[in-house]
Amino acid sequence: MSNELKEYREYRQKMNERILNGNNKVIKRIFNLDTNTYMEGALDTRTKEMLGLVSSMVLRCDDCIKYHVEQCHKLGITKEEMFEIFSVANVVGGTIVIPHLRKAVEFWDALEDEKNNSGK
Amino acid sequence: MSNELKEYREYRQKMNERILNGNNKVIKRIFNLDTNTYMEGALDTRTKEMLGLVSSMVLRCDDCIKYHVEQCHKLGITKEEMFEIFSVANVVGGTIVIPHLRKAVEFWDALEDEKNNSGK
Amino acid sequence: MSNELKEYREYRQKMNERILNGNNKVIKRIFNLDTNTYMEGALDTRTKEMLGLVSSMVLRCDDCIKYHVEQCHKLGITKEEMFEIFSVANVVGGTIVIPHLRKAVEFWDALEDEKNNSGK
Amino acid sequence: MSNELKEYREYRQKMNERILNGNNKVIKRIFNLDTNTYMEGALDTRTKEMLGLVSSMVLRCDDCIKYHVEQCHKLGITKEEMFEIFSVANVVGGTIVIPHLRKAVEFWDALEDEKNNSGK
């Protein structure tokens, strides 16, 4: 596993625990609601994760992008599909999105490397 | 046709013409690119319009929301599906998105009314 | 009651009903969570409404501003206090907030007029 | 003078007075600072107004756009120059800026009409 993936995942898990330990009911419910939002419904999880990704890109939130890129990767979304999601984000959000596109592609590449090396 | 739909469409068309008459190459290419972005590709137009809609909602652009709500409506996206797109936008973007959700639902209702009355 | 107050309140109520009729669980929970957020806790409702107002101003959401201005008005926040909330919003958010400040002051004036005329 | 120009100018002036009557020192200083920002310096006022306009467009603030479009118009910025400012805003900020471009062009047209009819 690359350092980038490892650090991202460990930091995320550690801080989520710290946040939930704060024991604030509203924040706990937001975390819970966040999980429910992407469950199968009239739209499938795959589509909803794409919606979460494009939203994160136009709002330019690198950590949110990483989270949804990983979910999309797990769900078998192809590179061509990923780039079309990226294209919508860049047309709607403008060139200001490009630095976040760089990070998204870098993270995608790390996930691909991890997958390709996992059986070795 | 409701006044809201009529005014929205006429204003949009009139001003798009005024903009294109400005004869600026970069702006013309953005308009052209905007159209191409939502064409069939690795993802179908239906999915891409949903991506455009959720992006417009989290960026809180009422006119962009109207445009994509209408496209989604034309493509046969159901009310249940629409509300799931809205739910992703509201969870990702927060309660600040609610006023735009109101406008989106109002516009959807106007489109439904138009469809139901069109054969009479 | 001024037309502005009447229209704002009626539209808000009508569309909230339309949204809740959509029967989407995630959206219903967001509405519910929104109410709970401002309840008495370690911070009192008065402080929380001020936090909601300043957030709405820097995010430049006129309808959200109106909602929190009205809540603050009901809770007896004075004009001097309101202007200090506005000042934080304008320093943090920049002159881009000024048009929303105009709307906020206009709405505050309408609420004051309503209060002053209510006993007549 | 068109209704749009008249209403915009009167509302702006009326509400600025209401705001300054609030007598908040920080807000008064922001208004004062806003004026000073665009004065001649290492960069001329013309360039600074263009900077103010493009900033207002990417931040998608219609009233701020109107203000700077009028200042640019007074300073003799040509339509071709205006459209190049618009093009930067639309490339940097994305298609989400287009609805604000429509309003900007509409306002520019109103200013041109006013100028052309002023001698009649």
Next chain:
Amino acid sequence: MSNELKEYREYRQKMNERILNGNNKVIKRIFNLDTNTYMEGALDTRTKEMLGLVSSMVLRCDDCIKYHVEQCHKLGITKEEMFEIFSVANVVGGTIVIPHLRKAVEFWDALEDEKNNSGK
């Protein structure tokens, strides 16, 4: 003192000096105005710092969040109060605020550690 706190404070001080050395009157006045905004007035500094914090969170500015978290910490705002400020920011601003919440909690923990270790 933790490395994170040390680096944050040293970088902030060094660059503020570089900025003020630029000798731009408008920027100097913004820095001055920023200080004045949070002084005691109709609202106390404690409330104003909370307003500054929640604004920084919904606008998702990590360095601004750190600054106001530290001010709130100095003013004796409790962890329970902090989490209620965070909850308003997360409800208003959406899950997109969560990565900034992680950073805020991490910084708060560092400040608590510093306080607890300062007498040893």
Next chain:
Amino acid sequence: MSNELKEYREYRQKMNERILNGNNKVIKRIFNLDTNTYMEGALDTRTKEMLGLVSSMVLRCDDCIKYHVEQCHKLGITKEEMFEIFSVANVVGGTIVIPHLRKAVEFWDALEDEKNNSGK
């Protein structure tokens, strides 16, 4: 060449290549359009780069700011002019822009150091 400049340039070039290798037509056209936007026209490149910089600042995108600061530096824009661009960004965008101003000034200083040391 400073590490900061080196890393910024190498990362940017590497990831742009990765993005273009994705072979998505819409994204390629955005990159192409981005280049064309700043070419000489009714406005000269110098003015357009200033417009790109101020837009990047108010939208608070550090990598975009670095790109335009470097372009402005190459075009001979003086430090006094730079600070006036910064002042517009900070007045329009508020104190939330200050952390990005710190990064911009740091990057400018690195470019000045590089220039001063290049003949040695």
